[in-house]
Amino acid sequence: MPIHNADIAAIFEEIADLLEIENANVFRVRAYRNASRTLQELGKDVRTMVQKGEELTRLPGIGEDLANKIREIVETGHCAMLDKLHKQLPSTITELLKIPGLGPKRVKILYHELDIHTMEQLQRAVRDHRIQSLPGFGEKTEIRIAEALTIHAGSTSRFKLAIAAQYAEPLAAWLRTISGVQQVVVAGSYRRAKETVGDIDILITASQNSPVMASFCNYDEIAEVLSHGPTRSSVVLKSKLQVDARVVKPESYGAALHYFTGSKAHNIAIRRLGQERGLKINEYGVFKGQTRIAGETEESVYQSVGLPFIPPELREDRGEIEAARSGRLPKLIELGDLKGDLHAHSKASDGHDTLKEMASAAQQCGFEYLAITEHSRRLTVAHGLDPVQLAKQIDEIDRLNEQLTGITLLKGIEVDILEDGNLDLPDSILTKLDLVVGAVHSRFELSRAKQTERILKAMDHPYFTLLAHPSGRLIARREPYDVDMLRIIRKAKERGCYLELNAQPERLDLLDIYCQAAKDEGVLISINSDAHSVLDFNNLSFGVGQARRGWLEKQNVLNTRTLQELQPLLKRTM
């Protein structure tokens, strides 16, 4: 089985866990974690880099030693160091670290004192009350572990951004009504527009005597209060979503917002810059000795380390600090830049609303155009159109466009890319359309080579315009199909076609790192709603969030073009 970046990242993560349990140097542990993150976020295949003999030490956090380990894993599928660690500690032991309250120190004690290295053994020990007498443990810790074990069995994991918003926004609005409260901001990965969030981080500024923290812990959707202090509290909502709230004084607002927005890696990098200038940066401000020199706004925090403001979506320590330093920060796309939408359905296939209703809703969004792209006949569950039905819709759209003012419906199709790479409808009908959106809806399990060839062949089709939801992933439900995305991006460049960033909250596909890769290659991305009803245009904000995470600017996005600018771009020249 070929080794992918994620496989090597997982090995490094496991090594870090095991080293930590063995009480290794914390910076050595961090080096493995940093390398793991680099590999997960790398927009290209490290296996290919190895095969081409490219210099791995150019990657951030990869030095001679880790470069050698990467080569070893690529070439042998194994890592001798991990095998050696497994001789000292069982491989199952890292599972225990997932229990909140169990860190490396306690896991080590559990193993050495009670020979516990699986969840089942931990469960039995908890049941027999053998935990509470261990050094560093106690009765409360044992109870917490017991509770965590039952929750862990139901494994809640991460929430999609759109779902998190449904809990975060009402809570934030309610907090704003509490006396003495001045500002409430949802920070954390939510503010960075990550596709999923593990918890909700809320930053509050309030007057000294405000009851906001006590009120927060009495919010009526709370299932459990995990911790409750004067400035910081954590709760779990009935929906299982964890919410951390933090209260600071107004003069610390910017520093706290910066700290609470993250990412952790970005914060570390910024604090390190502060250190170099003899400054200490924490959530209360930027300090020179005892004196606060900045922190009321985020801008002031960045300014203190000689940088311009960096938008939250870029704060992942993926080059944004270097870009800021050299004045190369992108001017990120905004929702208002979109002039239209190139992927939507109506009642004719599996949508809920009529052509006219969809056109009107798009116009309400301020759009000049909306492409109607029904499914094709192969997708019978979605009532995909055959050539006759599509011809009928083409006529219908032509007639409707004569009545409409200020909005134009474009004639399109979301045509299935068949297993052999052919399109599901004949050229005789495709030629009558303004654009052809191609999509994979079947045979997700094909090998990487076959899946890639299938899509590349479809893109070679003379009428092919846009590849919809390029990876096919459904967040937390279906993994992306195995495909060489960089070859697809280069093919799009070569053939003059485009890739979609599908804004449905469970898709958000193209992934951010590939948006960046497409931008680098000069391939335009279309941020589409894939609307199945008039309500779905609201999802475009999530698509724009993802695009911003992918460093996209207005000019990198196809549907920021006016209709007049767009039309020649839809005509294939080869």
Added chain:
DNA sequence: GCCGTTTTCGGCCCGACTGTTTTCAGTCG
């Protein structure tokens, strides 16, 4: 284990809350 406008050694972000402790280690974000 990585890294360098303090460059091949000696650093590596910073603080809150909890529980088990008599002053702090562990965990978390």
